[in-house]
Amino acid sequence: MEHATDELKSKGFSTRAVHAGNVEDVMTGGVNTPIFPSSAYRVPGPLGEVVYPRYQNIPTQRAVAEKIAALEGGESALVVSSGMAAISSVFLAFCAPGDHVVLQRDLYGGTHHLAARELPRLGVETTWVPSQDPEDFEAALGPATRILYLETPSNPLMKILDLEALARVARRRGVLTVVDNTFATPVNQNPLALGIDIVVHSGTKYLNGHSDLCCGAIVTRRDLMERIYGVVAAYGPSLSPYDCYLLERGMKTLAVRMRQHNENGAKIAAFLDGHPRVRQVYYPGLANHPGHHIAALQMRAFGAMLSFEPDCDTATAQVVMERLRFFKPAVSLGGVESLACFPAQTSHAPLSPEERLALGISDSLIRLSVGIEDPEDLMEDLDQALAAIG
Ligand SMILES: Cc1ncc(COP(=O)(O)O)c(C=O)c1O
Missing domain, CATH: 3.40.640.10 (Type I PLP-dependent aspartate aminotransferase-like (Major domain))
Structure with a gap:
């Protein structure tokens, strides 16, 4: 029917x-x-x-x-x-x-x-x-x-x-x-x-x-x-x-998946925001995000996409990426599995280095698509990968 x-x-x-x-x-x-x-x-x-x-x-x-x-x-x-x-x-x-x-x-x-x-x-x-x-x-x-x-x-x-x-x-x-x-x-x-x-x-x-x-x-x-x-x-x-x-x-299953994505996104963003080896986190659910106020008005939750700047040079950021186990180093996003990528090498590779610079997309910026795994396992994974930064 x-x-x-x-x-x-x-x-x-x-x-x-x-x-x-x-x-x-x-x-x-x-x-x-x-x-x-x-x-x-x-x-x-x-x-x-x-x-x-x-x-x-x-x-x-x-x-x-x-x-x-x-x-x-x-x-x-x-x-x-x-x-x-x-x-x-x-x-x-x-x-x-x-x-x-x-x-x-x-x-x-x-x-x-x-x-x-x-x-x-x-x-x-x-x-x-x-x-x-x-x-x-x-x-x-x-x-x-x-x-x-x-x-x-x-x-x-x-x-x-x-x-x-x-x-x-x-x-x-x-x-x-x-x-x-x-x-x-x-x-x-x-x-x-x-x-x-x-x-x-x-x-x-x-x-x-x-x-x-x-x-x-x-x-x-x-x-x-x-x-x-x-x-x-x-x-x-x-x-x-x-x-x-x-x-x-x-x-x-969009609603149930998003419930877990939203919860995980918020937890991972807060974890990275307080991490000593992370310079900056970009997530609209964080009160320190410049768009947080508007996001809180027009969004019901803040999702599971976020980017962060590890506190290191590009070569070390590459090592951080290689050490990740649950975050697969892959392009695309929004699936049940967690993914990580360098936007400069993937989603924004079609742009010139000058265009990326103007947008604030550095070569070491890491974008995460946080999946629906257990958030504790994802945080542990990020923590062991960030330990590559001396
Ligand atoms: C925000 C956004 N819009 C549009 C697209 C393009 O979608 P598709 O790859 O399905 O053509 C992407 C792909 O990554 C995206 O991230």
Whole structure:
């Protein structure tokens, strides 16, 4: 039995995570949404529409999109083949040559690369705002600005933006706001409820949560989605039904996973903050984080992403990394297992050394994606690795 989305609207997050979008198998009574692998469907079909994977209307695709919409509190969602497909589809939907986009300077390296190298090739101009002050963002908006693009907490220094204030500023000027909600997840933050127009996700991360899938998602109002849908159908970054199934399965446990992620993130941040071999910790849940006040207002919890500067040179930081046992030295984030990386070598490698320096990303900065293991084991692991610093 499919639960009507309206019936679920008043229900709690975990209930929506389990039930929203779910389609029972009418042939067998199986409780999970079946994987519909066909790429060829009879015309006319039972619903009178042409069904095709690139049109995003296979039931397995629709089920997971409906779940994401229910969790973000949006009217409509689409799932695509990566987080970057979600982000680039939004730019392609609303920007044309001569248009202008304003972005925060602190962004995931791939998004930075897209905006710095690819958008100009399409004749779209960009302005980067180096601060978190809404007035600076407002000053950057011009008559040709179409999109204000934001990420909070940002990758990798966890900078926090006041989403309500920025949504107000942009709406006054007729500019669409887009927020990458990958780090926060809908468990910790709902940008649409704060007035933001479009939410994008790298579903590769927490939404799926098991580091075995690459996917993305877009959530927004129906009228805006029509434009985005046109781009997705035309350029074709659809998500296979097999991957949709995995994503839907992963999302059913999002709330319980995030409970443990949030608890572990806070514990590890406090542990590192008090560690004699750590120079600085970047975690919005710490009272000494410059964005803590805003984060406490707009987030329900602070997540499990954090970065820190070990009190040593780059070569020794490399040894710290090599000594870690539970934190695997891997790119990506948001899975049940803890990961560690040097953003300068991974997420922000596409940037030049000068660009990284301007962002405050040193070669020894270590980013942690704290998993759901027992926090005591993770702290012990970090402690023995940091002992490499003499
Ligand atoms: C915050 C953020 N947004 C977007 C992306 C891009 O996602 P994907 O790798 O699924 O394309 C990433 C990838 O690391 C990310 O960290």
